[in-house]
Amino acid sequence: MQIQIDPTRLQSEIEMLATISEAEPPAVTRIVYSDVDRRARSWFIGLCEAAGLHSRIDAIGDIFVRLEGAEPDLPAIGTGSHIDAIPFAGSYDGTVGVLGGLEAIRAIKESGLHLRRSIELLLFTAEEPTRFGIGCFGSRLLTGVLDSTADDNLRDSEGLTLAQLRQQAGYIGSLESVRLPRDYYAAFVELHIEQGPLLERERVSIGIVTNIAAPAGLRISIEGEGGHAGAVLMPDRRDAFCAAAEIVLAVEKSARGTGAIDTCGTVGKCQIHPGAVNSIPSKVLLEVDIRDTDEQRRNRVLEEVKDACARIASARGVIIRLELVNADSPAHSSAGIIDAIVEATEALGLSYKKMVSRAYHDSLFMARIAPMSMIFIPCRGGVSHRPDEFAAPEDIANGTRVLAHTLAHLASQ
Ligand code: GLV
Ligand code: MN
Ligand code: MN
Secondary structure, three states: OOOOOOHHHHHHHHHHHHOOOOOOOOOEEEOOOOHHHHHHHHHHHHHHHHOOOEEEEOOOOOEEEEEOOOOOOOOEEEEEEEOOEEEEEOOOOOHHHHHHHHHHHHHHHHHOOOOOOOEEEEEEOOOOOOOOOOOOHHHHHHOOOOOOOHHHHOEOOOOOEHHHHHHHOOOOOOHHHHOOOOOOEEEEEEEEEOOOOHHHHOOOOEEEEEEEOEEEEEEEEEEOEOEEOOOOOHHHOEOHHHHHHHHHHHHHHHHHHOOOOOOEEEEEEEEEEOOOOOEEOOEEEEEEEEEEOOHHHHHHHHHHHHHHHHHHHHHHOOEEEEEEEEEOOOEEOOHHHHHHHHHHHHHOOOOEEEEEEOOOOOHHHHOOOOOEEEEEEOOHHHOOOOOOOOOOHHHHHHHHHHHHHHHHHHHOO
């Protein structure tokens, strides 16, 4: 099969997108519905138009770019990822799947191959949880995991609702219209950097994802008693941050305690009130991320964290409230899609390994409406969600070639 991608074009587009950012290079910050997010989306649509590809945008800003097949009414073959970036991220998380997906589609188009099914690139609106505290809200709405109540229920830290924010960004229409029918895609394949160290360490070019770990999110608020950092005697204190510190360690202990390498527990956000060096913290808000490939094991960790909070509250005389933000189910890849990726990888003479995705992706939710798998490429040191995130141009090109061949093969069926 003759599909020639243009790695130089792809690389320059990845570098260009990295400059559309709120943070100073090499850091990238691109929060959904911000000015830079909107600028990046317009630039991306310009690339699609220049390639002669038609796009449509839904009521939350998901962008669908279609290369029509000979039988356009058949379920399409989907690919895609996200371009939003957490604060002080790097240039490759998500963007490789979007721009690599575009390059794959352009190369297929330029090859003149006969396609039975259409191939569609999907730029998901916000995979990262930065703005609304919940990841993948685009793919959650596309797959019916979130319903139209999200318009009022999802709020950012300033209290602005999804309804307000999407309207300000120019995305109008009912949330119900976002949901995709179950037979919309015959297959969904996402290209992404591994975000872990295994491919680089084992010198393997391509990871083929067998299953995706699923996150649970907890918001924990702790209310103690504030006061003067010098005058309140130590035995009399009900310091909310000291209680929070114990909770953080309880999360780590429970996650490590499963003995499984796939269990992870992280407390990535902590707000202290009033936040003055000479004032005892009276209130703390923690945001906790617990994930695993095994849902029951993940849920046991959640239970242990809840038990630990009850013990800490009673021992320290503070009030602890827990809110479960989400508790998603892990996804399993489709054997047929895995085989298609294996075939493409072997045909290109590249090494591969089947592996778990411990990071989540929009594909976690797409698996609910379509057979899914993912193509991973190595990233330096396994580093991600940091400005020094790096994927070598050759690895990006290899992943894009595998994606192009896999999409073309699936679209011919
Ligand atoms: C995705 O960004 C994740 O947190 O896994
Ligand atoms: Mn990410
Ligand atoms: Mn990502």
